[in-house]
Amino acid sequence: MPLERFLRRRTPDGPEDGAPTPLEHAQQLTWAVEPPRKRFMPMLRRALDDRPEARVAVVAGAQLRTWAELFSRAWPEVDPLLVSVADDESDVHVRMALAGPFDVVLHAADTTAVDQARWFSRAFFHLADGGVYLTPVLLPISAEEAAAGQAEAAAWLEARRTEGPLPNEDGAPVPPYVGELWDVVAEAQGSLLRETEGRPDRGPRTLDVHGLARHLREVHVHGASLRIVNARRTHVKLREREADVVLAARPELGREVDSLPPTRMRAAAEYLHNLPRDDYFSADMAVPKLTLRAYADPVCSRGQVVTSGGFVWPDTYRHHLAPRLRNYFVEDEAPLFGHLRRDASDADRLPGAWFNLDSEFPGHYGHLLTELLGRMWAWDRVRELAPDVRCLMTLQRDRDPQRLLPWELDVLGAFGISVDDVHVFDRPCRPETLYSATSMFSLADYVHPRMVEIWDRVGDHLAAQAAGGDRPRRIFCTRPTDHKRSCTNTAEVEALFARHGFEVLRPETLPLPEQVALFRSAEIVAGFGGSALFTAALCDTPKTLVTVAPTSYTARNEHLIAAARGHRIVSAWSEPDLHHPEGWWTQAAYSSGYTFDLAREGAWLEDQLSRLG
Template sequence: MATHPAGDPIPQNVTLHLAATPSERVRVVAELPRFDAALDMLVDQADKVAALRSLAYFVKVDGTYLVREPGERHAGSNVTALLDGLTALAASVEMRRSAPVPDAELAQAVVVASSSSAVASLTRRRHFYFKLRDAEADRVLTQRYGAEWGDVLHTVLPREFAAQGSVTAHGTGPALGSNQTIDVPALHLRSYRWPRASVRQLLTYGGDYVLPDAFRHPLQPTLSHPQLAGVSRDFGRLLRRAQPTSRRKLRGAYYYIDCTYPTHFGHITTEVLARLWGWELARREHPGIRPLLTVRTEGAGMPSYQGQILAALGMDPATAEVVGPHEAVDVETLLSVTPAFENPFYVAPEMAELWTRLSAGLPDAAPPTDNERIFISRRTSGKRDCIETPEVERYFAAAGFSVIYPEEHGYAEQRAMFSRARIVAGFGGSGMFNMMFAPSARIIIISGDAYTAANEFLFAAANGNELHYFWGTSTIRPPKPGAYLHEAFQSDFHFDVHAFAPELAPLLA
């Protein structure tokens, strides 16, 4: 008979899992089936509170979480104060609205069913999903399901590389590109057996896990998703609007190309394109494999430019399986990858080769202009508008640039224009993302100083562009320079083009 580290014998029908810290406890328990009941026998009060906040979500709905209280129940002890607070929150909608999100969610996740002088009994409510991070997914799924969940078909080991381009800042703004060494994480091609796909890139497994492929930033410490209530660092709850009204099973092999924002040009040309590096490997494994994506509007399909991207890279967009906005689809075999481009964190150097293949695969088209110097402007949208846009456009036009609104031209036409450009200037954002087709061009980005997105730097880092940032002044200020604040990021900005003329002029010839 095995023994406990303290020397006590362990019965044969008992499995001992050791964890020294709250985070280790979560790591261990995440690999196990959900509990019918859990008993907290911890002694330290702060430790008991941490355990309740994290481990209660691992108990099944209608299951029981028991907390042994210290000797006798008394106000002021950490766990007693938490239980009393949860009871009060559960009884008051108004209190929940003003409470911290983790407290409000926990109050609705458990019911303090009974409490004696020694033990409090909590009954679990609602269903919660554990959010899997990319680095832990294979371990957790294998420990829980063995080989049943699927397999890792291919791994590109983590590495670092020196950014190939140069970055110069003009004015004061975020330090984009200040670190010229880019750390690229391990990139995996996984094959999942019977995951469940639903709208806006929501991908779950076994009813208990949200897979890393569901997240736009799957390697970050905090995982968020628009279809999930952010319950805690590790758990999410499916929002009411995300509840499917129909389910179906899909036989065969599919390749995951879904997107949280499935009609947004910038997200598709970064986040979806970043998932296509594994397509040829997937096709070798499953010659008849088809792409799979979801749509937010009933009867909709993918944007036409997305179809051109897929066709250029060897996919037949006509074969794509489209998941509707109100259905959940269980997929027999779904292949998916760690993205090779994640704003603002990293780009894998092989993305440059993918952009080259995409450019070569698009149909020939006449460019909107033969000018080798182009200025990419933006229509007024209420988000990140340059208040002095007319003055900026006139300045660049007077310098010999063609002022272009890219959305007025077909995707192949945009590729043709960018690929022959010698200098590309424009307002920061998705209009500039076709710089992927201009690896030899000088790039000039004009934006407000609350614009912290690093897409343009990542394109330049892989392609080798000479990149210049010119910083205006955003109308809403972040809490400190370079910090991200959504309202500031989306705010309009002022840019005095004539004040920057001495620095701009030498770059425009």
């Protein structure tokens, strides 16, 4: 009688004769929906017997308290974390992260099939390596439930579109899943046998399918019950608010040092363009709380990745308000989980205090002037706390030698940072204390009103080094034709601006102090969209800023800069050679070349330039 043997309650010394079995305990309780089936109890018993000190999480709806009562009767030594599917998803994520990783996750079958499938990834990836996921019943989806789920998913997508333009650099939106849990598992298993990359019906979910596949060590179906053994531990992604909660609960990992309260940025200056509408820029921006944290003994890895205690800290993510947190150097397993692409187990120890100035795109003028300078609001405070603090940075891997360039030192010099104050690292490192601040600039969500204080500090520092003399009142910043987003008729665009009195130049060929002096002296600054125009951030008075770019260029850095600086901005948008696929965003389209149509946007721009006098 093998089944009865597994159902019998056990003690450390063997079966407890006469004691109620777990199944008998379950039968004595009142269950909402369907009680656990007889064949499921051996699976649960085996998982718990193999782990006498098991960490257990129970995820359930209406049955949650009943499962808690069953554990108190049948396994009094186990104190499971109780998770209600009605709880806030972010709160659940943090609670499970703090209590895990788990040896057993019991997922009750007391919701709809769609909810069971959606809650799976939120719970499963909190398992330890070798941990077991159990659900008593693989729920089937009805036609009515499928129709309701599809309608909900469509409404979700529409809501995302009203909140902001989609898709953008943060990736194609993935609507809430509509289907059965078994379909989720079967698709992941199938991906191990056939490639899903690039399939138009699978694209937005491909990352999650492959992520789950990497975690399927064993999959067993017994009747309608499912048992999965997790193949690997992964990292838990955290958002800003979640990081605050985790650090309050785990002070050994770090602490909040300082913060700036939430605020708003409202662009007062005019934005003119030749599109029916431009959803990629909002003149009214909600700026979140910005936090300076001190992490204790974290691991820093190339690409601004900061981890410790099994967490990927929000400092890792440039777009920390995006619907899904993404960093190239963190491979996604699921929306809330990921693992480091580089092995960081043997990190170099760095004694002392360090300030985080690493970037996912290091050595890039545009990223330094926006996202990295956006962290410098905390620099003076950090220097008060740790006068000997130094900065941590990486550079492009192909830069030889691995040294800061003069323009980088020019910018950092505004904060009293010299070459000796910067440690350029390539291997993962473990600073004793890492100070890291939320940036005042996060495309495409916000720019903080006080960002101008940082830009003033840099601009004044650089302008003071420039030589005197007269400079043109109108400048056009051109772009090399072999760069991404190259304009195929660059010469014609340059000629158009020259006819309107603009001096055509390539600012990157000039010393940075001279660039600042040029931009500050000009009344109108124009150019092809991109980092050459970012020096407009260092102007000390409002200008008219004119941009030319393809519509596939979804970034609005110049527009955020203009919002903070009070620049009036005029943008002429052209059709790209390569469009983003319907509903998707691709790097190829983002970098696409284009032709400036002189008869279409050219005529519109001629009219705008004529109005400037």
